[in-house]
Amino acid sequence: MPGTPTIGPAGAQGVREANLGTVLRTIRAAAPCSRAEIAAATGLTKSTVSSIVADLAARRLVREVGAPAERRVGRPGVGLALDERSIAAVGLEVNVDYLTVVAVDLLEGVLLSRHAAFDARSAGPEACAERITGLLAHTVADPLLRSRTVLGASVAVPGLVDAPSGVVTNAPNLRWTGFPLRERIAGLMARAGLPAMPLHVDNDANLGVIAEYRGGHLAGTPDLVYITGEVGVGAGILTGGALLRGSSGYTGEIGHVPLLRGGPRCGCGRRGCLEALAGVEAVLRHAVPDLMPDGPLSGAGLSRAVDAAVARAEAGDPAVRRALRRAGTWLGRGAAALVNVIDPAAVILGGYFVPLAPWLGPPCAAAVAAHSLAPDRPGRVQTSGLGLTAAARGGASALVDALDRGRLPLPERAPAPP
Amino acid sequence: MPGTPTIGPAGAQGVREANLGTVLRTIRAAAPCSRAEIAAATGLTKSTVSSIVADLAARRLVREVGAPAERRVGRPGVGLALDERSIAAVGLEVNVDYLTVVAVDLLEGVLLSRHAAFDARSAGPEACAERITGLLAHTVADPLLRSRTVLGASVAVPGLVDAPSGVVTNAPNLRWTGFPLRERIAGLMARAGLPAMPLHVDNDANLGVIAEYRGGHLAGTPDLVYITGEVGVGAGILTGGALLRGSSGYTGEIGHVPLLRGGPRCGCGRRGCLEALAGVEAVLRHAVPDLMPDGPLSGAGLSRAVDAAVARAEAGDPAVRRALRRAGTWLGRGAAALVNVIDPAAVILGGYFVPLAPWLGPPCAAAVAAHSLAPDRPGRVQTSGLGLTAAARGGASALVDALDRGRLPLPERAPAPP
Structure with a gap:
């Protein structure tokens, strides 16, 4: 039998925090709205709403809008909005x-x-x-x-x-x-x-998946995956609108899903990991080998090589397109493992995968569909609109x-x- | 921005339901306990607790224990316990x-x-x-x-x-x-x-993972995976004590993680799926080929073949042991995909994997450790104590x-x- 009962929303401190959050989120979604409207939407009493709004206003998180200047804070019927000027x-x-x-x-x-x-x-x-x-x-x-x-x-x-x-x-x-x-x-x-x-x-x-959930083109989708497209490949996972943290905080490490026995050496020391087949450095070593140093890439080298790969793919270079197609297929096979395990509404490709997506995205989506047991869902694989700023x-x-x-x-x- | 705000624990109906559940779980964990103790443990008022207890008693879910017969329901200080006689x-x-x-x-x-x-x-x-x-x-x-x-x-x-x-x-x-x-x-x-x-x-x-969470030897572990060991191989996933349902209800389908390109044909029509390499029917076809029909197994055949494989492995049969070791390694590679994605505290092998675990378990655990990026955790792979009754x-x-x-x-x- 599960040990101690979880004491859910009942504790007094927890209730206040939950109610503060509920009011803040309601104003975020419905502004401008009055205290009475917030009470109606949340089921909280009007006096609780007024007390919470006063608290939020004192911290300059909420302000009154569209009301005559002589009206005081606390007057019902006045429109409220988030105060974006203070933090x-x-x-x-x-x-x-x-x-x-x-x-x-x-x-x-x-x-x-x-x-x-x-x-x-x-x-x-x-x-x-x-x-x-x-x-x-x-x-x-x-x-x-x-x-x-x-x-x-x-x-x-x-x-x-x-x-x-x-x-x-x-x-x-x-x-x-x-x-x-x-x-x-x-x-x-x-x-x-x-x-x-x-x-x-x-x-x-x-942090990338939080950015997508709060501000990306699929914002608000509760079961969402964001895949970083850097030298490393990792997944951020939201389930039910909450970040999946796992038992020790190490979730979404699809970069090290073993895909190819005896495949290329990975940065983690193993062979045939997704990252060694479809990480951006691995992709570029196949796509634009002439631009890659023997040792590790430095500083701006990676981004310049991505630009060159894009330019050659756009010009129709068959070797570059083949390398991107192949990487997309591996990426899709790795992403399929994740889709089969957690069944997200969408998998968003981020980072350097964004500029490479015209060539890498379709084979990736095809591999996800081919290796998922659940019925195919068009649009399961998407491209981020946030580029290299997503994690920040x-x-x-x-x-x-x-x-x-x-x-x-x-x-x-x-x-x-x- | 996420659309409509979720109206969390604030709605009146939701509060009553949450509080009912809190009281029931508190009594489950702490029985015998008094109304006052429940109020102290949950942060609910005594009158709310009394009202909820009356509700639960009227439905014969809760009863008074260890109190003199003349005491009425509702008297504070009386010990309460779940009533196991009614449902x-x-x-x-x-x-x-x-x-x-x-x-x-x-x-x-x-x-x-x-x-x-x-x-x-x-x-x-x-x-x-x-x-x-x-x-x-x-x-x-x-x-x-x-x-x-x-x-x-x-x-x-x-x-x-x-x-x-x-x-x-x-x-x-x-x-x-x-x-x-x-x-x-x-x-x-x-x-x-x-x-x-x-x-x-x-x-x-x-349903297997729910059984483990509520009554298995790791009961109460909030981040838990249960793997069915039948003809099919699937995973039930708990994260934070809740069943992971995904966006369309199809989570934990590790049976169809692609592990071996061009591998054996799977029941799903693809090749090289985990199930075709480590599902019980696949395991038996390698371990005890002489006992397996050309067509599909019928009725009691599978369970008899499992018994025979166990007997031969116990007797030291090298071919059987080799087949079980090989299957365990494939199972571990598949489970590693899951461990890397959701980071559970433990992965529990169930069904027919239970009797086969002495030979299949250790190579499975070794493969999980070898293919997980997170630091190795001894005891990550476990064997169910619930056998073939887990799902029911x-x-x-x-x-x-x-x-x-x-x-x-x-x-x-x-x-x-x-």
């Missing part, structure tokens, strides 16, 4: 060959977005932590974020992350193991005299999502000027 | 070569259990529905269930099931497609003049589980005699 959430991504940073407001509108080639693999973890900290400090000081409270920062990493501790357990393609990234960034920020803020570290695929956007969105669940880290502040 | 839940399983039925009480104690060889594949769906209905009628009339209210019956099927409609979409190893099993059983029951009852149809692996028990448990979530289909009845 910012920052997401960063470090990947094998780039750094990305995105900041969003409460409506998840992008305030700023920067992308730079960066040879993270050669730099090593300590130098990466320094670059990330520098980029974060620069972002927080940016005039575009002036007068906003920064909710926190989230860092996406291509590898296994112990999210509660912020330790990167194993990132084969960066060659990091057991690196305490969150602690290191916090230490560097303190040494530089920067104000402390909540820091999160998570897997790039996990997802990290910023995850911070906003925590607010939407009623976790309010913000102090009460004076009401916003009218 | 029964029935689970049946139809598989390629057998029928199983199990009935349990509210504490999930087994009231009766029957297992019979039955050649479901040759019988066809209509004859199967008749046999299932006959077995159900016989079970409900059994003196062991006398004076109990039957909560309903659940039927486990090895294949894709559309659970909401009770239609078996595709069960390759039974050769059923689009068969409305629930409707057919309900019709046969009505024609035979039997009282109507709630009927559910679900996938055998889904899980079906019965699922009916009890619905009560535990506050869904009370039972009418109020007179209080139980003291």
Whole structure:
């Protein structure tokens, strides 16, 4: 018999948090709406709604709109909306060959977005932590974020992350193991005299699927998979609208599904993994071998080689098209394993798979259909509209999502000027 | 932005149901316990607890224990426990070569259990529905269930099931497609003049993992996988203590993960699927080829061949041991795909894999460890203690589980005699 009963939504603190989240999400979806409309939509009493709205307004998360200036906060019938002027959430991504940073407001509108080639693999973890900290400090000081409270920062990493501790357990393609990234960034920020803020570290695929769920073209689809298309291939999985974390936080590692016995050597040390057959570096070594160095690619090399592969495929180069078709088929065979296990509504190809999708996508979709037992569903394989910013956007969105669940880290502040 | 906000625990009906479930689960875990203790453990008010307990007592789901006879229901301080005397839940399983039925009480104690060889594949769906209905009628009339209210019956099927409609979409190893099993059983029951009852149809692996979660040796483990070891191989997946249903209800279909290009032909029509390499029929064709007919196995043949394979492996037969080792390795490669995707705490091998586990289990565990990216975890692969009754028990448990979530289909009845 399952041990202790889970004490669900009944605890007093839990109820308040759940209700705060319910009101915030209702306003997000239905703004402008009145307190009475929120009460009707949620089943909460009007006095509970008024108390929660007052709390949210004191933290400048909600404001009144479309009401005459002389009306007070608290008057029923006044339209409410989220106040997008007060907070910012920052997401960063470090990947094998780039750094990305995105900041969003409460409506998840992008305030700023920067992308730079960066040879993270050669730099090593300590130098990466320094670059990330520098980029974060620069972002927080940016005039575009002036007068906003920064909710926190989230860092996406291509590898296994112990999210509660912020330790990167194993990132084969960066060659990091057991690196305490969150602690290191916090230490560097303190040494530089920067104000402390909540820091999160998570897997790039996990944050990619959050970005798709909250802001992609399939936003709101509760059973969704996002596949990173980098040197590594990983999957972020949402089931029932929640991130699948598994028993130890290591889900979606399809990059190491064994597909070909005795196949090419993978970054993880094994042979024939999906990543060694359809990871972007493996794809490029087949598609544009003349542009690839003997050793590992550095910095901007990967993105230049992707551009070249796209240009040649567009020009009809049969060898490039064949290599992309072959990679797409392997990707589809790996994705089929995932589709057969978790039955998502859609699998979204992200990262460098986006520019390669015209050639790699159709064979991938065909392989998924051929190897899934469930009836074929057209449109199961899709291409991301978020490109290389997905993981960083997802990290910023995850911070906003925590607010939407009623976790309010913000102090009460004076009401916003009218 | 995700469309309509989910209205979570706030709706009045939802709160009552959540609270009913919370109280029932608390009593299940902590009995005997008083109303005051329940209030303290759940955060509910004492008057809410008393009202809910009265509701549960009126339906004879809860009773007072260890209290003097003159004390009234409603008096605080009296010990409460689940009343295991009033209900029964029935689970049946139809598989390629057998029928199983199990009935349990509210504490999930087994009231009766029957297992019979039955050649479901040759019988066809209509004859199967008749046999299932006959077995159900016989079970409900059994003196062991006398004076109990039957909560309903659940039927486990090895294949894709559309659970909401009770239609078996595709069960390759039974050769059923689009068969409305629930409707057919309900019709046969009505024609035979039997009282109507709630009927559910679900996938055998889904119900197997529920049985493990509620009554197996790893009960209460929230991230758990159960693998059926029949002619078909499927996985039932729990994440966070909830069954993973996916976007269309077809999760855990690892039987058709492609493992070997150009491998043996599978029941689904493809080649090299896990099921064609490690399903029990495939295993036996390698392990005891002399006992296998050219055509499909019938009725009791499969179970007799499993017994023979076990006897020969125990006697040290190298060919049998080699075949089981090979099958275990393939099973582990397939299970690794699942472990890499959903990161369960444990994978439990069930069905006919249980008697074969001494030889098939260790190579399976080794292959899972070799092909998982996450750090190795000893004991990740386990053997079920529930044998061939798992799916039927899980079906019965699922009916009890619905009560535990506050869904009370039972009418109020007179209080139980003291």
